[in-house]
Amino acid sequence: MNTHIRIDSTTGSRGASVCHECLVRDTSLCSSLDDHELIALSAIGRRRSVPPGQVITWAGDVVTTFANVVSGALKVTASTPDGREQIVGLLFAGDFVGQMFTDEASLTVTALTETALCSFPRAAFERKLGAQPRMERMLLERTMASLDEARERMLSLGRRNAQERVAGFILQLADRSGTPRDGGGIDVSIPMSRGEVADLLGLTIETVSRQLTRLKAAGLITFAKGERDCIVSDPAGLERIANPV
């Protein structure tokens, strides 16, 4: 999906000069701004490149910055005191990063792939937001969408079994970023490790692996051993498993 887009050499420099040609000019919160307003915002933004695995914000840290995701993918995780971990959200290009109105972060944000961020100091960003009603409205829309997504996932975590969760996960990937295939079927790349899938679905690595081979055995998906890509050969069949009536 996000194939390690190389960040330009402006990394670490002012964002101003590149805003108008930014990858997420038209999808991030910035799309609510006209060129004039954008320049005002860009004055406080800084580009930052983050390698896979690196933590952006630790739970417990004081919240000092927010950011837009320019490219790549991040995971948002919550943890129990004894170290069990649950992925509670994923962030992609155009998404907003940060817990506003919260002094101490309760969640950890980690890069899944090589990721480019455009980050803003907290106070400055909050001022800009107050001055840009359309941007605030857009943030509200996105936050509500995230809430709906979180609630949908609560249903899965609370009420669906392992096979349903895995089937639903593959289908989501297919809908979001799958490419149709001649001869039928859909090519889907799974942009994370088995462990991360398990953390997302509230399962263990072993259970995820077993369910995938089970779906393969049932002829619903195909994947070469050791490949993180798979082919959904029977989307309707997968759907029946993910959402039984």
Place this chain on the structure above:
Amino acid sequence: MNTHIRIDSTTGSRGASVCHECLVRDTSLCSSLDDHELIALSAIGRRRSVPPGQVITWAGDVVTTFANVVSGALKVTASTPDGREQIVGLLFAGDFVGQMFTDEASLTVTALTETALCSFPRAAFERKLGAQPRMERMLLERTMASLDEARERMLSLGRRNAQERVAGFILQLADRSGTPRDGGGIDVSIPMSRGEVADLLGLTIETVSRQLTRLKAAGLITFAKGERDCIVSDPAGLERIANPV
């Protein structure tokens, strides 16, 4: 907690006349408005009283109204196509009801207790919201708080066992609405049925019941058989079970 507050006789009439003495004048979104602005909003609000068990909005319905909870308690549920149900949120006095920016509701909202709502037609409310930046900001804050809460619950659903979930649930109630007790301990009322607790925690009725008697046997809580109230006699012990290190 919400002890069936009797709604005044203005039910069904214009809200205008009662806004200034509204139970949630200072906690709902309305608290972001000055008296003048409040009158403008009240012109579109209608009081409505809802008996326990009644559905406010069905998943699949077209979204036509929003509301503030004036008193009582509601549950927000998501369902699988085959009827498994998960409570994905609870709403109390002052909370906002409705999925903005969504044409078709994906969630069902049901009254848990006798509930009073102040409801607004969709289009009119959206106009008001756009004209009241402080109200929109407050809605944003609340939505983000709901998101954090949803994510916290995702951690429980995905990674905590039955005993941890039940212990954590009792503790939450104690923190939110428990009353200290002379001789130590905290009085807590459980404002819902076992079935609803199960739907909230992603368990079955039987498992909830068993875990409660287990906590009782361990001397952490006490409750007269068949009572929906209990006494937390050892909060620290409960906490150790809910959040093991």
Place this chain on the structure above:
DNA sequence: CGGAATTTTGACGATGCTCAACAACGGTGG
């Protein structure tokens, strides 16, 4: 008081987790 609804308790079984071994892959260095 009686019947319905809710809750508790028990027995049993399935699902998913733990522990463990093994296989496949990718990079590193000889």
Place this chain on the structure above:
DNA sequence: CCACCGTTGTTGAGCATCGTCAAAATTCCG
């Protein structure tokens, strides 16, 4: 180029937890 090693993924066996089914107990409410 291949042996080596760490990482990641797969598979298996055994077991704990939780769900299912059923019955008894208790409460609620007319």
